[in-house]
Structure formats: C-alpha cells, structure tokens
Amino acid sequence: DAGITQSPRYKITETGRQVTLMCHQTWSHSYMFWYRQDLGHGLRLIYYSAAADITDKGEVPDGYVVSRSKTENFPLTLESATRSQTSVYFCASTSRDSAYEQYFGPGTRLTVT
C-alpha cells in the first residue's frame, strides 16, 4: 500500500538496550522527519533529513541516531535506551515542492523498562 508506514507499532525494551524504529514511505518524498510525542509537550522534532545521506538535528536529538541510505527509509536508533525515551514516535515526510504539508505515519509506542 502506498503511504508512510512505521514498524513496530509497539515495542517494549529494557534500559540500556539498542532499539531501532523503522520508517518507510512510498511517495519518494525528499524530506523525512522523526518526532516524539509526550504529554504536555506536543510533538518535538528529533531529527530530519532533506535527502538521502543528508540528516540534521532537531530540537531533542540526544540519545538518538538516524541514517538515510535510501530515499524511502529513515530508521531511528536509540543506541542505549533510557526510561526518559519512553514515548510515542512519529515519522513524517513531505516533498520539496509541497505546500509545506507533512504526512505522518501511524506512530510507534515505545516503552523502556
């Protein structure tokens, strides 16, 4: 199906473990984004990418790593998960020529115990 997908939808992991959240889009959008959603904070930008092999930090990048070897994929890795990274994570994408609208994936709920 066309669109933007995230996997897994739910994940429970332990403190200190590495975990990778996957994001895949079928529109060939050049821009991709990762946000985290926490109560009282809305959505905050973690990292974004303007194109393959181009990434940049957002508002809350500490503890996260991203890569973008292919236009359609934008994985987010927590190298050593902490309880403060328990959150809902959203991936989004947009095209260079869009009227700035971003399209969101369904989200991944991550719990770090």
Place this chain on the structure above:
Amino acid sequence: AQTVTQSQPEMSVQEAETVTLSCTYDTSESNYYLFWYKQPPSRQMILVIRQEAYKQQNATENRFSVNFQKAAKSFSLKISDSQLGDTAMYFCAFRGFQKLVFGTGTRLLVSP
C-alpha cells in the same frame, strides 16, 4: 526560535454546537504556514486545515474554519456543527523554512 502556544488544555462542547480553539505563535519570519492537526484516539495525525501567511483570506474546510490574525500572531480554529467524531486532540503547528513546531495540544470532547 518559533514557539506555538495553545492555552486551552481541554475543552468540551455539545453536539451541533460551535467551538473555537485558540493558538498563538511567535516568529520573526514573514513567509510561513500554519496548520491544525487532529489526533483521534487511533493516534493518527490528520491535517484539518492549512493557512498560508501571505493570504489574508481565512481558510475554510467544510465545518472547519480559521481566524488568522497575522499582526496579533493568532490562529484560532472554529468547528461548526460539532460531531461526536470531532472528539480528539487538536494541535496547532507552525512551519517556516522546513520544520514544524507544534503546540502542546487541546483535548476536545464532543458530547451528545
């Protein structure tokens, strides 16, 4: 840095009535876009309405309309003829060059 403020954490409205959600923002940019997103219990982020800052005319999408006051940096959302399916979190968002900045959200409950 841009900031977006939603001062109403929760609001309630009865079915068929009208409700207005408030949003203010702060920016030094002259060209930007403003959005309202809806997040129902399914967690999916759904774009409700979009406003280009250079347009004076307020955007309208069916029952949803905005009151955009550029000088006051205000961007409120009016929902007319509220329906039970409008129950959701509503996020105001600002986009300048590339990145979206979100407010903290307003939880709207529509009751029968």
